[in-house]
Amino acid sequence: MNDHVVEARSVEKKLGRGAGEVHALRGIDLALRRGELTLLMGPSGSGKTTLLLVLGCMLTPSSGSVTVCGTPTADADKEALARIRREHVGFVFQSYHLFPTLTATQNVQLALDIRGEHGRRAAQKARDALVMVGLEQKVDSLPGGLSGGEQQRVAIARALVANPSVVLADEPTGALDGKNGQSIMRILADTAHERERAVLVVTHDPRVVPYADRIVEIEDGLIVQERTDRPRMPTAVPFRA
């Protein structure tokens, strides 16, 4: 197997019906590699979220193919797509989407629970994931008692706890101030580099550019530019296979 955790070939996606139909993706070729943090940038309405959803098996392409960890997704039904997400994909949303009635630990544990990991070991794993994102003081807090940055860190712990091969984040720093945004990006970069995951971050935010290994620019449903020339940020514990 090559380094390509997720691979999109000639992906087109039409959204809506009839007169309201929008050709949101118009032939995308993109591969996400392990150990690499890719930034997806572009103007509003250019198709960033649509592409992320197609790569994450939440939407099926109208034409073209998507392969996740060697598994083609073409013939998968809804339940099979959910299974691929469960096995390979971790999502981070702009508005966190934590469960307001569950504690931070329980929120993270939920990602294990849906994968059939229950009980004390799962709870410990969830707490470890929270420690990893620097929330050891907040393991028993409810989301309502956490700041936006803390909530996003819980969401990241939730996305990472089951060790997905690919992490997809849609504007994860969009609702955060500069300092919190930086620490979120630091965690995502570490995920790519230390934990050898493929990470895709959709963003408008130029401040996150320094964390990227690669920047993909999309406009009107097409990739218009790809850059890897930017010097890499040093990571806290550089560990590369």
Added chain:
Amino acid sequence: MSLVLTLASRNLFHDRLRFVATMVGIVFSVVLVMIQMGLFLGFGRMVTTMIDHASADLWILPKGAKCFEDPSLLDVKLRDRVATMEGVSWAVPLVIGFSDWRLERGEVTPVFIVSADLRDGSLQPFNVVDGNVQTLTQGANVAVDRSYFDRLGVSGVGSTAEIRGRKVRVVAVTDGIRSFATTPYVFVDLKNARNYTGTPRDRASSVLVRLKTDADREKALSAIRAQVGDAEVLTSEDFRSRSRSFWLFGTGAGAALFAGALLGVIVGTVIVAQTLYSSTKDHLNEFATLRAMGSSNAYIYTVIIYQALINAVIGFAIAAGIGSIVVQMTAKSALPIVITPWLMAALFALTVVMCVASGIGAIIRVVRIDPATVFMR
């Protein structure tokens, strides 16, 4: 506690008002069904009280007699024919019927006369709490139940009244022999029963038969059947179920009780379905998040089913508490509500089925969730 259970209970308890509404719905419905079915059982027991307390193995009845209170008559000579048959220990005629009871203060009230048989003990007053039934055979003595003291204008042993112009004396008092028709039972001896009910000497309401313990029951039964011509011979068990089905279904009383119960189930299901559906709608974003995270549909159904089960368990517990209070309150009434362990178990099963069925609407809604919506917000 498992995480699904935690999530389910938090979803439920998060909105207190809705939870209370759910509980009111379930409790109302279950208590209604419990009372209807408790009345059904109570009624079913009450209509067979006399048959239950007679020590007969077989009842010889006029053809088509539907219940203990049936007014039709048969030829009393049957009794003599049957009494001497092989395997028969005794055969005793029974006379029953309506009569008028005149209180000492002058009012008249209907009573239901039952002939007591003291010699063979086929049917005699039971649950005697005062006096002596043996003296029923002397003069115009009667036994009455103390729950009818007021109605009969008596205060206990020694009180007097009149039946059809003859002065009668209370010599024994029973407890809890109540008639669902609310007409008081009055036990008298056979001769007096004929007078009070106007039954001719050669007629009887039925003949009670006791078989010898070593008798071949099947053989005796068919031999007796061959002897009695038009009359019917029923075992106590058959007579019991015939009376029960007559009173419960022949009269529509049972159907009315069942209709009430059904109504309770429908109302309960609708209320619970409503609250569960609206709870699910409120948490749609969370279910969509679960789906986006890759959870199977089965996992999401489990959350909803757990919510339904928590509703069922708590709702049933409250309903059972209320039910037991109702049982205690009606224990001494004309028609006690009877709740058996079986009824309880069946009600619990019904509650669970009702609550889970209520979850179907919510589940149908959840299946339609598009996890992509999570990213659009």
